[in-house]
Amino acid sequence: MTEVLSQDEIDQLLTAISAGDTDTDDYRPINDTRKIKIYDFKRPDKFSKEQIRTVSIMHETFARLTTTALSAQLRSMAHVHVASVDQLTYEEFIRSIPTPTTLAVINMDPLKGNAILEIDPSVTFSIIDRLFGGTGKGTKVQRDLTDIEQSVMEGIIVRILANMREAWTQVIDLRPRLGQIETNPQFAQIVPPSEMVVLVTLETKVGDEEGMMNFCIPYITIEPIISKLSSQFWFSSVRRSSTTQYMGVLKEKLSTVDMDVVAEIGTINIPVREVLNLRVGDVVRLSNVRVGDPFTLSIGNKKKFLCQAGVIGKKVAVQVLKKIADIEQEDFEELSAEGDDTYE
Incomplete structure (x- = not known):
């Protein structure tokens, strides 16, 4: 409970304040930092x-x-x-x-x-x-x-x-x-x-x-x-x-969502200078790819199958050979790395 001051204590306090011996800021109420939420009794919350x-x-x-x-x-x-x-x-x-x-x-x-x-x-x-x-x-x-x-x-x-x-x-x-x-x-x-x-x-x-x-x-x-x-x-x-x-x-x-399917024959890194000089009819040699080697079929940027090129009627096609997940990792790396011939 809050202590009640006697009349003598009140008189002493007033005298001290008048004489400047006591800082009145010490007696100001402390600001309440609690957040208060307004509640409308005409519109009570129905959901907890x-x-x-x-x-x-x-x-x-x-x-x-x-x-x-x-x-x-x-x-x-x-x-x-x-x-x-x-x-x-x-x-x-x-x-x-x-x-x-x-x-x-x-x-x-x-x-x-x-x-x-x-x-x-x-x-x-x-x-x-x-x-x-x-x-x-x-x-x-x-x-x-x-x-x-x-x-x-x-x-x-x-x-x-x-x-x-x-x-x-x-x-x-x-x-x-x-x-x-x-x-x-x-x-x-x-x-x-x-x-x-x-x-x-x-x-x-x-x-x-x-x-x-x-x-x-x-x-x-x-x-x-x-x-x-x-x-x-x-x-x-x-x-x-x-x-x-x-x-x-x-x-x-x-099952009805369209996916990008990309057959990648091979890749090569070349300087930007050569890219800028490319013209129609130029030949780009792909390293580490032999004619007849299987190449990668990617679905949605994920490598999923090995496949080979062919034709069906008058259209170019690829035939799926095997799932990449079914191939031993070392065998896949060997398939990707062996051979010095190039495919043009």
């Missing part, structure tokens, strides 16, 4: 920190699956990852997104109510440009979708929702369905403005274009399974589940 963390973990799986699916369908590098998970009012969410944008109203069967998947215009038009045969670059477009473009995006969103179902498997057998697509946020009032929602923000990159995808889930929609959004329930469910199906999905998605 643990529940927010579980939602984030769920959608990290969703982001990985969506990365693979988009890369396969667009035949281009795509990357999706969770940027943040927050709780806010539906009105705050609607005010935070651009107009026009791509707003997909999602039925969250068997949960009651709807959710919103919002895709940034830069991502939307980059996807559309890629699917229409373009490069996906320079697509800073701000307009509503045409009927054809909306139909294309419906197909993309349906594939994304399949990944969402997979990501939610540990919590509920979710069967999300696309309701309608809107471009004006004011036409997508799925809950009252003051209703609390959890907002999953996903940074999305398609080719060189970057933007956001936002998944907005109202509290009243997710409330029936809120008790399952705990770390203990989540990790126990993960341990019980098998990863076989997940790996099967990954293999299926990856």
